[in-house]
Amino acid sequence: MLELINVSLNLDGDKGQVEILKEINLTLKEKKIYVMTGPNGGGKSSVAKTIMGIYRPTDGKILLDGMDITQLGITDRARLGIGYAFQQPPRFKGMKVGDILNIAASPERETNVCDLLYDVGLCAQDYLNREINASFSGGELKRVEIASILARNLRVAVFDEPEAGIDLWSFQKLTETFENLNKKYDTTIVIISHQERILRLADEVILVSNGTISEITSQEKILGEIERLDSRCDCRNNCSLGGNINVECDR
Amino acid sequence: MLSAIDKKILAEVADLHEIPHGAYNIRKNGEGAGRNTTANIDIVTKKDKPGINVIIKPGTKGESVHIPVILTEGLEDLVYNTFEIGAESDVIIVAGCGIHNSGSKKAKHDGVHEFFVRKGARMKYVEKHYGEGPGSGQRILNPKTIIEVEEGGVAELEMIQIKGVDHTIRDTEVRLHKKARLIVTERLLTTSQQSAESNITVELTGEDSTAQVLSRSVAQDDSQQVFHLNMRGYAKGRGHIQCDSIIMDKARVSSIPEITAFHSDAQLIHEAAIGRIASDQLIKLMTLGLTEKEAEDTILQGFLK
Numbered sequence: 001m002l003e004l005i006n007v008s009l010n011l012d013g014d015k016g017q018v019e020i021l022k023e024i025n026l027t028l029k030e031k032k033i034y035v036m037t038g039p040n041g042g043g044k045s046s047v048a049k050t051i052m053g054i055y056r057p058t059d060g061k062i063l064l065d066g067m068d069i070t071q072l073g074i075t076d077r078a079r080l081g082i083g084y085a086f087q088q089p090p091r092f093k094g095m096k097v098g099d100i101l102n103i104a105a106s107p108e109r110e111t112n113v114c115d116l117l118y119d120v121g122l123c124a125q126d127y128l129n130r131e132i133n134a135s136f137s138g139g140e141l142k143r144v145e146i147a148s149i150l151a152r153n154l155r156v157a158v159f160d161e162p163e164a165g166i167d168l169w170s171f172q173k174l175t176e177t178f179e180n181l182n183k184k185y186d187t188t189i190v191i192i193s194h195q196e197r198i199l200r201l202a203d204e205v206i207l208v209s210n211g212t213i214s215e216i217t218s219q220e221k222i223l224g225e226i227e228r229l230d231s232r233c234d235c236r237n238n239c240s241l242g243g244n245i246n247v248e249c250d251r
Numbered sequence: 252m253l254s255a256i257d258k259k260i261l262a263e264v265a266d267l268h269e270i271p272h273g274a275y276n277i278r279k280n281g282e283g284a285g286r287n288t289t290a291n292i293d294i295v296t297k298k299d300k301p302g303i304n305v306i307i308k309p310g311t312k313g314e315s316v317h318i319p320v321i322l323t324e325g326l327e328d329l330v331y332n333t334f335e336i337g338a339e340s341d342v343i344i345v346a347g348c349g350i351h352n353s354g355s356k357k358a359k360h361d362g363v364h365e366f367f368v369r370k371g372a373r374m375k376y377v378e379k380h381y382g383e384g385p386g387s388g389q390r391i392l393n394p395k396t397i398i399e400v401e402e403g404g405v406a407e408l409e410m411i412q413i414k415g416v417d418h419t420i421r422d423t424e425v426r427l428h429k430k431a432r433l434i435v436t437e438r439l440l441t442t443s444q445q446s447a448e449s450n451i452t453v454e455l456t457g458e459d460s461t462a463q464v465l466s467r468s469v470a471q472d473d474s475q476q477v478f479h480l481n482m483r484g485y486a487k488g489r490g491h492i493q494c495d496s497i498i499m500d501k502a503r504v505s506s507i508p509e510i511t512a513f514h515s516d517a518q519l520i521h522e523a524a525i526g527r528i529a530s531d532q533l534i535k536l537m538t539l540g541l542t543e544k545e546a547e548d549t550i551l552q553g554f555l556k
Contacts, residue, residue: 052538054534073537074534074538075540075541075543078537078538078539079540084538088531092550094552094554094555094556095549099549103549104539152539152540
């Protein structure tokens, strides 16, 4: 359904051009849940932003249902049904939670903004009329961000580390919400995450490191590797080594 | 009789679609065009100079006064209005000024408004400025507002100028007595060659007085804005100024803060920021399907709301 063919990305850095992604080849199939994982700085968010059109590939092609969308901007891709939940969503002085959700809400689908907020563990009565300003905590922002994606009628939804700032109770709810989005609306989901419980949602796990896809594998294999690495380590989910079997933990 | 243009201007500056209920005084092209008083609110024409005295009886609750001004021709108008807000009353005063200038002559309205908010009274004052018209004549508004808030009184000011005024200098002076409170919300949008200057001086003279000034502005095209927000603490009290501007195109914005404490228990804060629309805000709204222009308009609309 969504294909990245030989996609490379160079961005301007302090010392000239930096190679961010190298010949990424990836095919996302309809109605599947993918979890993208790997070390920090490996290129996960860059893949997501390239899918959304925030970054334009230096080379290669992106196809949506066979249509070449490589040259399309963010707005056009959004209208074709691609969505992206920011890792660090912006705040808006003067805009309320209800305003954002109403902009996001798909006209083809009857959306109840209260349900959307419930799905991310927020009370609609407390939040709908709140301004998304500096009074919002990081966790609250993330939840509103996820709700803004749930409001849309999407072919592909990419979530960039959605679990950050989400407490345990909401976490359970959140995983159910992802499954529901996938089943009820046939949305293909890509979640960037290191969390074991998110990995368990995956039909396939995409490992990204050093700007390339190093492996596309099953959740069983990844979870097995994480367990082998150090089952008592509290840090393993955020470990820079990413739970890779070939690397020794020198902690 | 009000013409279609008059009605449109009334809707812009006072959210009025017909003659208002309650007390009102409509001034059109330098002359009275309608007045109504109520049992609790009296409006009297000044004898020594142009303008009115609005007298609100002590204990008047939930009533409103509308005093819109309409200019539909090239004219230089100057008024002095005095408001006496009786003790323990709770009222809303809506004072908008709209200019429809279709000629080439300058249309200018300078208003000096003086308020006495008596003990324990609560006043909300809404001032909207609006200009339109196909003529080349300049549209100029220079309001001066002087407010005295007595013990335990509350003054809430909403000052909005969104469109079409070519040149404005707005002076606001507020003096707060014991336990008095001030809340100011200012919204300003300038475009093309327009210029706007806002000078607000707040004096916290009484113990436990508090003041909060929130100013938000957007400067587009070649327009210019200057903010001089000044807070002076003479007694134990708290004052907070927040001045936020979005700058676009070739506009220029100056924000000049001044806070002075004359008392060791005066707590004064000034925050000022000028910057363009953050790109991640634009990108976020575009990922929801808005075009860049729509995203920009949505952000500005929210910011100035």
